[in-house]
Amino acid sequence: MTDALELDALWEDFHRVVNMTSQELAAWLRVRDADENAEPLPEEAGTPTGQHVLAVLQKRRTDLTDDDIRVMRKVVDAVTAQADPENEPETVTTEEDTRRRHRLMTIGHDPLKP
Template sequence: MTDALELDALWEDFHRAVNMTSQELAAWLRISDADEDTEPLPEHAGSPTGQHVLAILQKRRTDLTDDDLEVMYEVVDTVSAQADPENEPAAEDTRRRHLLMTLGHDPLKP
């Protein structure tokens, strides 16, 4: 398990990287998995990582598991690598934006 200072830093980094609310992320996961005829059940929508991010957003810091911490590190690393403040994806760069949104980061959100 992580020490308290490292956990505090991870918590802050994760919530800085994940700039979508749990409601926004849940809606996005449903939309991204929907097709013309069907929409998945909310608890089955999106990637496993997207679902895990959503679950973490609904937890208190004291309730985090080791699996949660692993996903939080993964999300922070991925968003940091993909989200370049100097070169944020434009609205036309939908593939990159949608990848980040699946992790709870909307690069077009101020």
């Protein structure tokens, strides 16, 4: 179980690393999964983690479940491990930069956003 201070810190960390709004993330998940023949239903677009991040963004802290807290920790850890705030490029210049940016955007972090 997470105590109130830990939850407050996690809530702040999560909202610091998830720098996309729920609207931006929902749109990205739909675009990411769309192909030339079809676009998924909004509630079915994206990875399970991306969908869960979107759900957490639409909740109040008091409504979080244990599963939400687990996903929030996972996202904070993933973004912290993959992002480099001191050396983030201002543009995407390589295919690897593009793949990395897209991976991070799937969990709500756009490295090109200030």
